[in-house]
Amino acid sequence: TNTATYKRGAFILFEGCDRTGKSTQANKLFEYLQSTGHSVKLWKFPDRTTPIGQTINAYLTNNQELDDKAIHLLFSANRWESLPKLKNLLLGGTTLIVDRYAYSGVSYSVAKGLDLDWCRCPDIGLLRPDIIIFMDLSIEESEKRGGFGEERYEKKNFQEKVCKSFSQLKQKDDDDSLWKFLDAKQSVERLHEQIVKISLDLIENCSQLPLKEDLWK
Numbered sequence: 001t002n003t004a005t006y007k008r009g010a011f012i013l014f015e016g017c018d019r020t021g022k023s024t025q026a027n028k029l030f031e032y033l034q035s036t037g038h039s040v041k042l043w044k045f046p047d048r049t050t051p052i053g054q055t056i057n058a059y060l061t062n063n064q065e066l067d068d069k070a071i072h073l074l075f076s077a078n079r080w081e082s083l084p085k086l087k088n089l090l091l092g093g094t095t096l097i098v099d100r101y102a103y104s105g106v107s108y109s110v111a112k113g114l115d116l117d118w119c120r121c122p123d124i125g126l127l128r129p130d131i132i133i134f135m136d137l138s139i140e141e142s143e144k145r146g147g148f149g150e151e152r153y154e155k156k157n158f159q160e161k162v163c164k165s166f167s168q169l170k171q172k173d174d175d176d177s178l179w180k181f182l183d184a185k186q187s188v189e190r191l192h193e194q195i196v197k198i199s200l201d202l203i204e205n206c207s208q209l210p211l212k213e214d215l216w217k
């Protein structure tokens, strides 16, 4: 037949608090999908390569002070500036593995004391992920992991607030099936196996669906 088979890529998002293994699993999934012949791209937020991203980097590494609302809007602008590229990739059939997104954006700002609804506004209408793989880990466990304490937010009581805002955000989401909580205390390999299975199913299932440009609408 000459039926056009429209096949878009899947938007797979990794979220979670600090040191929960998001980047480890995002990288491993990327390598797996690439080595098995999928068209796939890895995208990390903040994208520190753009001028906005460089300002964010200076802030995170404690080299620049910025008002809480101003930095919140810059994180959001950093997502908006990448939207055309992400859209083209998905429409061209490339699966996107995204490491942090608007959910981190809101959770970190709410942890500073900003209002949750105010924080959600600038990201409304961005691409909605097809799945949020949430790496769930207690702060006690994450503290045992390497590299804790180097950047601005890596303090225990702040992390507790971040975790709390993630769950508030999930509660607010009317699309509960979007969130896939994984016990991030498991081994890297065990987690990878589960993530591969979830991702292959998702890639198959959402290939015929239109893009969802309605985050939090």
Ligand code: Z5A
Residues within 6 Å of the ligand: 016, 017, 018, 019, 020, 021, 022, 023, 024, 025, 045, 046, 060, 075, 076, 099, 100, 101, 102, 104, 105, 106, 108, 109, 145, 146, 147, 151, 152, 153, 154, 184, 185, 186, 187, 188, 191
């Ligand atoms: N931020 C924001 O405020 N607003 C926004 O809109 C966005 C972000 C997008 C920088 O982010 C900061 O920006 C971040 C949120 C804020 N706050 N802080 N801090 P980032 O993504 O660049 O942060 P990062 O430096 O990549 O760290 P991370 O994301 O917190 O780590 P991770 O990616 O979740 O974990 P990992 O690097 O994969 O692993 C951490 C360690 O644990 C490492 O030594 C691993 O070898 C080990 N590990 C990983 N998995 C396991 C398992 N399963 N068992 C044992 N050990 C493991």
Ligand code: MG
Residues within 6 Å of the ligand: 022, 023, 024, 099
């Ligand atoms: Mg990371």
